[in-house]
Amino acid sequence: MCGLEIHVEGDRVGLIRADRDDAWSKGHLCPKGTTLGHLHHDPDRLRQPIVREGDTWREVSWDEAFRRCSDLLAPVIEEHGIEAVTAYVGNPLAHNFSLGRYIGILIGMSGIPMIYSAGTVDQWPKNVSSHLMYGGMWKIPVPDIQRTDLLVVMGANPHASQGSLLACPDVMGEIDAIRARGGKVVVVDPRRTGTAARADEWMPITPGTDAALLLAIANVVVADGLVRLGHIADLLDGVDRIEELVAAWTPERVAPVTGISADRIRALARDLATTERAVVYGRIGLCNQEFGTLASWLVDVVNALTGHLDTVGGLMFPRPAVWSVTDLPMPGLEGGAENFGRWKTRVRGAPEVLGHVPVSCLAEEIATPGAGQIRALFTVAGNPVLSTPGGDRLDAALSGLDCMISVDNWLNETTRHADVILPGLSPLEQPHHDDLIWNFAVGSAANFSPAIFPPEDGRPHEWEILIRLAGACLGENAAEVDVAAIDDGFFDVLAGTRGFDGPTIREHYDHGGPERMLDLTLRTGPFGDRYGEQPGGLNLDRLKAEPHGIALGPNEPCLAEVLTTAEGKVRLAPRYITDDLPRLAARLDRPADDLVLVSRRHLRSNNSWMHNVNVLVKGKDRCTLTVHPDDAARHGVRDGALTRVTSDAGTVDVPAEVTDDIRPGVVSLPHGWGHNLPGTRLSVANDHAGVNTNVLAPGTFVDVISGNAAVNGIPVTISPVPIP
Numbered sequence: 001m002c003g004l005e006i007h008v009e010g011d012r013v014g015l016i017r018a019d020r021d022d023a024w025s026k027g028h029l030c031p032k033g034t035t036l037g038h039l040h041h042d043p044d045r046l047r048q049p050i051v052r053e054g055d056t057w058r059e060v061s062w063d064e065a066f067r068r069c070s071d072l073l074a075p076v077i078e079e080h081g082i083e084a085v086t087a088y089v090g091n092p093l094a095h096n097f098s099l100g101r102y103i104g105i106l107i108g109m110s111g112i113p114m115i116y117s118a119g120t121v122d123q124w125p126k127n128v129s130s131h132l133m134y135g136g137m138w139k140i141p142v143p144d145i146q147r148t149d150l151l152v153v154m155g156a157n158p159h160a161s162q163g164s165l166l167a168c169p170d171v172m173g174e175i176d177a178i179r180a181r182g183g184k185v186v187v188v189d190p191r192r193t194g195t196a197a198r199a200d201e202w203m204p205i206t207p208g209t210d211a212a213l214l215l216a217i218a219n220v221v222v223a224d225g226l227v228r229l230g231h232i233a234d235l236l237d238g239v240d241r242i243e244e245l246v247a248a249w250t251p252e253r254v255a256p257v258t259g260i261s262a263d264r265i266r267a268l269a270r271d272l273a274t275t276e277r278a279v280v281y282g283r284i285g286l287c288n289q290e291f292g293t294l295a296s297w298l299v300d301v302v303n304a305l306t307g308h309l310d311t312v313g314g315l316m317f318p319r320p321a322v323w324s325v326t327d328l329p330m331p332g333l334e335g336g337a338e339n340f341g342r343w344k345t346r347v348r349g350a351p352e353v354l355g356h357v358p359v360s361c362l363a364e365e366i367a368t369p370g371a372g373q374i375r376a377l378f379t380v381a382g383n384p385v386l387s388t389p390g391g392d393r394l395d396a397a398l399s400g401l402d403c404m405i406s407v408d409n410w411l412n413e414t415t416r417h418a419d420v421i422l423p424g425l426s427p428l429e430q431p432h433h434d435d436l437i438w439n440f441a442v443g444s445a446a447n448f449s450p451a452i453f454p455p456e457d458g459r460p461h462e463w464e465i466l467i468r469l470a471g472a473c474l475g476e477n478a479a480e481v482d483v484a485a486i487d488d489g490f491f492d493v494l495a496g497t498r499g500f501d502g503p504t505i506r507e508h509y510d511h512g513g514p515e516r517m518l519d520l521t522l523r524t525g526p527f528g529d530r531y532g533e534q535p536g537g538l539n540l541d542r543l544k545a546e547p548h549g550i551a552l553g554p555n556e557p558c559l560a561e562v563l564t565t566a567e568g569k570v571r572l573a574p575r576y577i578t579d580d581l582p583r584l585a586a587r588l589d590r591p592a593d594d595l596v597l598v599s600r601r602h603l604r605s606n607n608s609w610m611h612n613v614n615v616l617v618k619g620k621d622r623c624t625l626t627v628h629p630d631d632a633a634r635h636g637v638r639d640g641a642l643t644r645v646t647s648d649a650g651t652v653d654v655p656a657e658v659t660d661d662i663r664p665g666v667v668s669l670p671h672g673w674g675h676n677l678p679g680t681r682l683s684v685a686n687d688h689a690g691v692n693t694n695v696l697a698p699g700t701f702v703d704v705i706s707g708n709a710a711v712n713g714i715p716v717t718i719s720p721v722p723i724p
Helices: 031-041 062-080 091-095 099-110 124-134 171-180 210-223 230-235 239-246 251-258 262-274 292-305 361-367 391-398 462-473 483-497 502-506 514-523 540-544 581-588 629-635 683-687
Strands: 004-009 012-018 050-053 056-059 085-089 150-154 184-188 201-203 278-282 376-380 403-407 420-422 443-446 550-554 596-600 625-627 642-646 651-658 666-670 717-720
Touching: 004 031, 012 031, 050 062, 062 085, 062 376, 062 403, 062 420, 062 462, 085 099, 085 361, 091 099, 099 376, 099 462, 099 483, 099 514, 124 292, 150 171, 150 262, 171 184, 210 239, 210 251, 210 262, 210 292, 210 581, 239 292, 251 262, 251 581, 262 278, 278 292, 361 391, 403 462, 462 483, 483 502, 483 514, 514 540, 625 629, 625 642, 629 651, 629 717
Parallel strands: 085 376, 150 184, 150 278, 184 201, 376 403, 403 420, 596 666, 625 651
Antiparallel strands: 004 012, 050 056, 050 420, 443 550, 625 666, 642 651, 642 717
């Protein structure tokens, strides 16, 4: 979403820098944004389809590649049914013009019963709490950090990630601005992150106890008579129930487990309740722990009790200019229905939640024989061998598939197992307007970026690839699928959800694809022209005439418009979530682990998929185990020395980095590393291989009520690696 100024010399990118006139980002840019030219020119990037022939690969034409996909899928589906086919979709879908808008066709039209995704290693607890509280899994309120005077950051590190479920240009600049205007920033995190270093206070918490801390804050707010609901009081259902539930969660009860004193908890609660513009922001560190849904839910509860939900400077709901296909309700879950566990996985018996199960189930569903065994897999812009718990087990299982087809631009640790790899375009060969991330923005804006380079003749876009693969699942030759007809049908359905007749609306266009869909979602969005009904409103032609984008104003209170629960109110105490409190209470009595592992991210790292860019990975080794000096001394670990880390799931050897920027009893490894596996074509990444932290993550260690992986708080041991 950052505006870019791209200088081109012939067919090469000479320079990328921030667009200072961009209506949204106003000249802000992170290091990753400057490297799109490197991604485009990467000699390892696939530009032609490749098919496996034994242990080697052969470049083929697109027609041959699509025919091969059909030939591989047909016998699997004929013998075992479509139930034997699934897909894994990765994080880059959220950043791709085609994939994010068209993945629904592959899932829905093909008849695949369910898919696996990076969502259950990331934000699924927030999806669950938002679905139950507000009626939609993507109705996620965001902190209004540009106008707040007290920001409490829990389990988030904008210094490295800019914003996560929070889209705001220059978040760290906004944090500095809060302090400059006399406000305060508090960071609750087991590590002294780059964000914590810029804050007024760092509160090092025991991993996995954030929900207990939030319950104690709510307890103080209620006990001290500081509850103030403000203008949304009539829209809140369950306030009395919340007051009953938090009564037992005193600061004195949770202080020994959280590691934060009762006095400090009380002071923080009172600050939140008495500061007119204040907000609690929780992110991935809250989501991917064993009580992820409780913690994610309680962020919103505390903001509501202190009068900071749907208020300026508090937690607010974005009003994106475009609506996303993800906004459409899932069948059976309309109105925020507590309709989970509709089916369970074959091997583990894991219950479905919002249509998903833990991604770690995929390996066992492939490897375990019997009725319902997964025999064919699509991977779309994902590298689950590195990015999901038990990735080493998945790595071993993938070779047992009868068919694996990958839509991906690299031969990486996962796609090396594929039978066919269908590469998409580079970011500079296609236009862009963000689809999903505007749903988490601190204001409304729209910005269209045209393609910089034309794709080679005959190269399909990702949306066309997905349509052809869906057709192959229905028994068609993927090379002969009528892409335009299916695209028209998809468009008609989407137009119908906004009250328009698709065939009539299609007369406005001489083309299909994601640009047509973007125009539809712009025109029928909150600022759109509704095909002439609202003169002067947004459409794609108007947006294309504004190369620096169009700013549409900050977020405004709009809770009543957002709610789609059956009752038309916020369910402050959904029973599905509150029934999990006894599990948290039992955690308070559990003996403390000697050491637990947490994850981390770096400013120049975007999961695993930008590690083949030399300017992002060069320099000091970032795949290190950070250890507190006291823990290093106890376990005989030296700074810079190779250290063995062992969990119930596995073992890795990694250099130690001894530092007091981490809480005693906690060690940390970055995620997304573990390159240099045989058969990959990642020349830069393989020279900076690192280790795969997901080898240490037990696949069964999850937040029970969401199924999200718990990759923070894993019990581990450490020891020096013996020198031969």
